[in-house]
Amino acid sequence: xxxxxxxxxxxxxxxxxxxxxxxxxxxxxxxxxxxxxxxxxxxxxxxxxxxxxxxxxxxxxxxxxxxxxxxxxxxxxxxxxxxxxxxxxxxxxxxxxxxxxxxxxxxxxxxxxxxxxxxxxxxxxxxxxxxxxxxxxxxxxxxxxxxxxxxxxxxxxxxxxxxxxxxxxxxxxxxxxxxxxxxxxxxxxxxxxxxxxxxxxxxxxxxxxxxxxxxxxxxxxxxxxxxxxxxxxxxxxxxxxxxxxxxxxxxxxxxxxx
Numbered sequence: 532x533x534x535x536x537x538x539x540x541x542x543x544x545x546x547x548x549x550x551x552x553x554x555x556x557x558x559x560x561x562x563x564x565x566x567x568x569x570x571x572x573x574x575x576x577x578x579x580x581x582x583x584x585x586x587x588x589x590x591x592x593x594x595x596x597x598x599x600x601x602x603x604x605x606x607x608x609x610x611x612x613x614x615x616x617x618x619x620x621x622x623x624x625x626x627x628x629x630x631x632x633x634x635x636x637x638x639x640x641x642x643x644x645x646x647x648x649x650x651x652x653x654x655x656x657x658x659x660x661x662x663x664x665x666x667x668x669x670x671x672x673x674x675x676x677x678x679x680x681x682x683x684x685x686x687x688x689x690x691x692x693x694x695x696x697x698x699x700x701x702x703x704x705x706x707x708x709x710x711x712x713x714x715x716x717x718x719x720x721x722x723x724x725x726x727x728x729x730x731x732x733x734x735x736x737x738x739x740x741x742x743x744x745x746x747x748x749x750x751x752x753x754x755x756x757x758x759x760x761x762x763x764x765x766x767x768x769x770x771x772x773x774x775x776x777x778x779x780x781x782x783x784x785x786x787x788x789x
Contacts, residue, residue, distance in 0.1 A: 560587065560588065560589050561586075561587075561588040561589070561758055561761055562588065562589045562590075562591065562758075563588055563589070563590045563591070563611050563612065563758060563761050563762060563765060564591050564593065564609060564610050564611045564612075565579075565590060565591065565592050565593070565610070565611065565612045565613075565614065565765065566592075566593045566595070566600045566603070566604060566608070566610040566612070566613050566614070567592055567593070567594055567600075567613075567614040568594070568595075568596070568597045568600070568614060568615055568616035568678070568705075568706075568748070569594045569595060569596065569616075569672075569705035569706045569707040569708075569724075569727070570616055570641055570679060570706050570707075570724035570726045570727060571594070571614055571616075571726070571748075572592075572594045572707060572727070573726055573727065573729065573781055574726065574774075574777045574778050574780075574781045574783070575592055575594075575614075575769075576592070577777050578768070578769060578773070578774050578777055578778075579592060581768075581773050581774075582764075582765055582768050582773075585768070585773070586761070586764060586768075588761055590765070593610070594705070594707065595704070595705050596672065596673065596676050596677045596704055596705040597615045597616045597617060597620045597676070597677060597678050598620055598675070598676025598677060598678075599676050599704070599705075600613065600615075600620075601613070601615065601620040601621075601623055601624055602676075604624060604629055604753060605623075605624060605627060605629055607755075609755075610753050610756075611752065611753055611756040611757075611758055611759075611761070611762045612750060612751070612752055612753065612756070612762040612765055612766065613630070613750065613751055613753060614638070614748070614749075614750045614769075615678070615748060615749050615750070616641060616677070616678040616679060616706075616724075616746060616748055617678035617681075617746060617747065617748065617749065618637065618747050618748075618749040619678075620678075621635055621749040621750070621751050622749075624751070624753075625751070628754065629753060629754055629755075630751040630752065630753055630754055631751065631752040631753070631754055631756075631759060632751075634750075634751045634752035634759070634762070634763055634766065635749060635750070635751040636749065636750060636751075636766060636770070637747050637748065637749050637786060638748060638749070638750050638766065638769055638770045638778075638785075638786070639747075639748045639778055639783040639784065639785055639786075640745055640746055640747050640748065640783065640784040640785075640788075640789040641678075641679065641724055641725070641726065641746035641748055641783060642724070642725045642737065642738075642740065642746065642782060642783075642784070643679060643682050643683060643686065643722050643723065643724060643725070643738050643743065643746075644722070644723060644724075644725050644728045644735035644736060644737055644738060645657070645658065645660075645661075645720065645721075645722060645735060645736050645737075645738055646710075646713055646720065646721050646722070646723050646728045646733050646734070646735040647713065647719065647720045647721075647733070647734055647735075648713055648714060648716065648719075648732055648733060648734075649732050649733065649734050650732065651716075651719060653665065653666075653719065653720070655720055655736070656736055657736075658686065658687065658690045658692055658738065658742075659690070659692065661692065661696055661699075661720060662692070662695065662696070665719065666699065666719045666720050667699060667719055668699055668700075668701050668712070668717060668718040668719055668720075669696060669699050669700050669701065669718055669719070669720050669721055669722070670700075670701050670702075670703060670709040670710075670712035670713055670717075670718035670720070670721030670722075670723070671683040671684070671700060671701075671702060671703070671709055671721060671722050671723075672702065672703050672704075672705055672706045672708070672709045672723075673702040673703065673704060673705075674702075677703075677704075677705055677706060678746055679706045679709075679722075679723065679724050679746065680702065680703075680706075680709075681743075681744075682722075682743040682744065682746055683722035683743075685742065685743040685744060686722065686738050686739075686742040686743045687722075689741075689742040689743070690742060701717065701718055706723055706724045706727055707727060709721050709722075709723050710723050710727045710728070710730065710733070713733065714730065714732060714733070722738065723735075724782075725737070725781075725782035725783075726781040726782050726783060728782075729781060729782065745789065747789070748783075750766045750769070751766075752766070770785075770786070
């Protein structure tokens with residue numbers, strides 16, 4: 532998600548609290564605002580409608596960088612539930628009294644892959660292949676606020692490639708933007724989440740999990756939420772029999788598998 536945290540928070544407030552048409556009838560439908568890391572965009576767009584039908588609620592998703600979303604929540608963005616790409620940013624909010632502590636749980640583990648666009652006809656099977664001269668730009672999420680970017684940096688550092696490849700790196704604000712750099716041809720390769728690498732025009736190979744800190748992904752209900760029970764229900768839905776098969780299909784490891 533691009534833009535400053537303050538601007539985005541203001542947008543969230545205006546969307547939620549701007550008056551509707553004067554003739555509109557009040558609705559009894561509960562609405563849930565979910566802030567989620569960008570690696571969750573594909574599975575959540577499938578899980579969301581299932582939850583709406585099951586619970587009779589309307590779910591609105593805001594996808595972006597985990598770190599940026601956490602800062603927006605900290606500064607009062609009207610979010611009910613936060614799904615992060617790691618545990619650190621949820622712990623950050625916990626330390627500031629922004630979440631309901633007993634609602635916090637790890638719901639999945641993400642993984643990173645080495646990715647290229649199929650149309651380039653380029654074969655990359657290991658991190659060292661990023662040194663090839665035809666790989667002029669390498670896309671990763673920004674390590675300063677995106678857990679997948681941090682994992683990409685760790686992997687390159689462990690492979691002793693970070694300093695050599697740093698001049699070729701282009702940073703996406705989140706993992707979806709890093710994917711877009713590859714799709715558009717602005718980067719010939721990238722290190723991205725397995726969940727977004729399943730876009731049809733992308734080919735990818737796994738990166739050894741020993742090269743980076745496990746991406747254990749955590750969720751929590753926001754303390755200021757007016758509908759904490761609904762937020763808790765959505766977390767359970769993602770981890771339950773409806774959500775788990777979808778999460779697994781997008782490459783996430785599930786609790787008990789890592």
